[in-house]
Amino acid sequence: xxxxGLPQAKLSGGKNAGQDNRAGEPRQTQGQRMGELxxxxxxxxxxxxxxxxxxxxxxxxxxxxxFTTWLEENIDVLADATGLQLSGVxxxxxxGAFSVDxxxxxxxxxxxxxxxxxxxxxxxxxGKLLTYLVGRQARRAVWIVSDPRPExxxxxxxxxxxxxxxxxxxxxxxIRIGDSKPAPLxxxxxxxxxxxxxxxxxxxxxxxxxxxxxxxxxxxxxHAKSRTQLxxxxxxxxGTSVTAGAGKTGLGxxxxxxxxGARVELYxxxxxGDYNQRYFEALFLKKETIExxxxxxxxxxxxxxxxxxxxxxxxxxxGYLHEGMWEDVYEELAKAMAKLESALKPHIKxx
Numbered sequence: 001x002x003x004x005g006l007p008q009a010k011l012s013g014g015k016n017a018g019q020d021n022r023a024g025e026p027r028q029t030q031g032q033r034m035g036e037l038x039x040x041x042x043x044x045x046x047x048x049x050x051x052x053x054x055x056x057x058x059x060x061x062x063x064x065x066x067f068t069t070w071l072e073e074n075i076d077v078l079a080d081a082t083g084l085q086l087s088g089v090x091x092x093x094x095x096g097a098f099s100v101d102x103x104x105x106x107x108x109x110x111x112x113x114x115x116x117x118x119x120x121x122x123x124x125x126x127g128k129l130l131t132y133l134v135g136r137q138a139r140r141a142v143w144i145v146s147d148p149r150p151e152x153x154x155x156x157x158x159x160x161x162x163x164x165x166x167x168x169x170x171x172x173x174x175i176r177i178g179d180s181k182p183a184p185l186x187x188x189x190x191x192x193x194x195x196x197x198x199x200x201x202x203x204x205x206x207x208x209x210x211x212x213x214x215x216x217x218x219x220x221x222x223h224a225k226s227r228t229q230l231x232x233x234x235x236x237x238x239g240t241s242v243t244a245g246a247g248k249t250g251l252g253x254x255x256x257x258x259x260x261g262a263r264v265e266l267y268x269x270x271x272x273g274d275y276n277q278r279y280f281e282a283l284f285l286k287k288e289t290i291e292x293x294x295x296x297x298x299x300x301x302x303x304x305x306x307x308x309x310x311x312x313x314x315x316x317x318x319g320y321l322h323e324g325m326w327e328d329v330y331e332e333l334a335k336a337m338a339k340l341e342s343a344l345k346p347h348i349k350x351x
Contacts, residue, residue, distance in 0.1 A: 049177040049178045049180075050177065051175050051176075051177055052175060052176050052177070053173060053174070053175055054174040054175060054176055054182045055174070056118050056146055056172065056173075056174050057118065058174070058182070059174045059182045059184075060118060060174075063116055063117070063118045064101070064116075067116055067118055068091060068101050068102060068116050069091070071102060071114070071116065071144075072089050072090075072091055072102060075087075075089045075102075075104060077184060077186060078114075078142065078170075078186065080186065081168075081170050081186040081187065081188045082142065082168050082170070082188060082191060084106055084107075084112065084140070084142075084168075085106065085107045086104040086105065086106060086112060087104065087105055088104055088105040089102055089103070089104045090102070090103050090104075093136070094135075095113075095131060095132045095134075095135030095136050096131070096135045098128065098131060098132065098135070100113050100114070100115070100132040100135075100136060101114055101115050101116045102114035102116070103136060103138075106139070106140060108139075110138070110139040110140070111136050111137065111138040111139060111140075112138055112139070112140040112141070112142065113129070113132040113133055113136055113138045113140075113141050113142070114141075114142045114143075114144065115128055115129045115132065115141070115142070115143050115144070116144050117143070117144065117145045117146070118145075118146055118172070119145070119146055119147070120145065120146065120147040120148075120149060121143070121145040121147065121148045121149045121152040121169075122149075125143065125145070126143070126152060126155065129141050129143050133165060138165070139165060139166065140165065140166040140167075140168070141165065141166070141167050141168070142168045142170065143156070143167070143168065143169050143170065144170045144172050144186070145169070145170070145171065145172065146171070146172055146173070147171070148169055148171055148189050148190075152169065153169060153189055153190055156168075156169040156189075156190040157190050157196065160190070160191070160192045160193075160196045160197075160200070161196050161197070161199050161200030161203060162200050162203070162204075163200075166191070166192040167190070167191075167192065168188060168190070168191045168192075169188070169189045169190040169191075170186050170187065170188055170189065171186070171187045171189050172184065172185070172186055173185045173186075173187070209259075209320070210238035210239075211238075212320045212321070212323070213237065213238055213239065213240065213257060213320050214236050214237065214238045215236075216257055216320040216326060217236040217237050217242050217255070217257070218236040219326055219327075219330060220242075220255060220257075220326075220329075220330050220333060220334070221234060221236060221242065223327075223330040223331065223334055224255075224330070224333070224334040224337060226334070227334040227335060227337065227338040228334070228337055228338040228341055230244045230253055230337065230338075230341055231244045231253075231255070231337075240256055240257060240258065241254045241255060241256040241257070242254065242255050243255075243267065246266060246344070246345070246348055247345065247348055247349065248279075248348055248351060249270055250268060250269055250270025250271070250275070250276065250279075251266060251267070251268050251269075251270075251279065251348060252266070252267050252269075253265075253266055253267075253337065253340065253341055254266075254267050255333055255337065256312075257319055257320050258319045258320070259319045259320060259321045260316070260318070260319040260321060260322070261314060261315065261316040261317075261318070261319050262314075262315055262318070262319055262320075262329055262333055263312050263313060263314040263315060263333075264312065264313050264333055264336045264337045264340050265310045265311060265312035265313070265340075266283075266310065266311045266312075266340065266344055266348075267308060267310050268280055268308060268309040268310065268311075269307060269308035269309075273306075273307040273308075276307060276308060276309050277302065277309065279309070279351050280300075280302055280309035280311075282347075282351055283311065283344070283347055283348075283351075284300055286347050287300065289347075290311075290343045290344060290347065291343075293339075293342065293343035294313070294339050294340060294343040295339055296313070298311050298312065298313055298340075299311070299312045299313065299314065311340075311344070313336050313340065315329070315332050315333065315336070317329060317332065
């Protein structure tokens with residue numbers, strides 16, 4: 001027991017916890033004990049007690065003087081919730097013009113900042129946590145609160161996905177069993193994991209692809225103005241295509257780009273699949289004339305089983321990943337789009 005009248009260790013499965021540990025009976029886990037209803041201790045055949053919550057301010061009346069001091073002396077309780085083995089704990093260390101509640105070292109000797117809040121989580125303490133992390137050049141940050149708001153749970157989860165630092169959000173409760181002294185219960189709400197890192201890397205890759213596609217289309221649309229004004233008023237896209245109307249509802253001339261290839265196409269996709277098929281078949285009857293005007297063969301796809309149809313020309317010389325080839329791809333696509341427009345427009349007008 002420490003100087004604050006609190007147990008030094010986490011809840012054990014021993015007799016002080018009101019648990020019957022006779023040989024052959026499995027020891028109840030902390031999670032199972034937390035699942036019991038809150039009530040006064042009741043006696044029964046086995047004398048099993050039940051958990052009661054205690055107001056945090058009844059245990060630690062002052063956040064800095066009481067709780068932070070207690071945590072400094074009992075830093076090992078964080079290992080139970082986070083798996084972190086911390087040492088070298090110091091209070092009120094400076095981080096610029098601010099002071100960190102606690103700074104410790106992990107098993108690799110890297111700084112860990114700890115921010116305590118015996119209240120519901122708020123933006124002020126979140127801002128402090130990030131300020132302390134940067135100010136102390138810490139690798140990990142632990143935020144202990146009595147009531148984590150959902151929006152802050154999402155922020156900490158996002159930080160774990162998006163950064164190389166580790167963030168832990170812990171919920172603090174005080175409990176007792178029967179007439180026992182109050183004990184702390186720390187529950188990890190959010191923490192780092194390999195799964196969150198994978199999600200983060202995937203999101204970064206997707207964001208980078210969107211950025212590249214936008215820049216690709218930005219350059220393509222500007223370059224294409226020298227060949228055709230078809231897409232002159234179309235904005236760049238983060239997606240895989242940009243489309244301009246072909247003069248009839250549901251028909252559009254599109255540039256489409258992939259990682260390693262690109263194409264131009266007439267995409268036929270009105271709300272009526274039967275109309276789309278009829279448009280496609282009417283144009284297909286003029287296939288030879290259209291391809292002669294285009295200057296080479298085209299890929300005619302009725303896309304059986306789907307509502308849409310397309311007529312396309314693909315160029316595999318480069319996509320948005322091959323930035324060094326963009327100018328050549330721009331020229332190839334712009335010329336192809338001008339020819340596709342010229343070859344198809346007279347026939348589209350007659351549909």
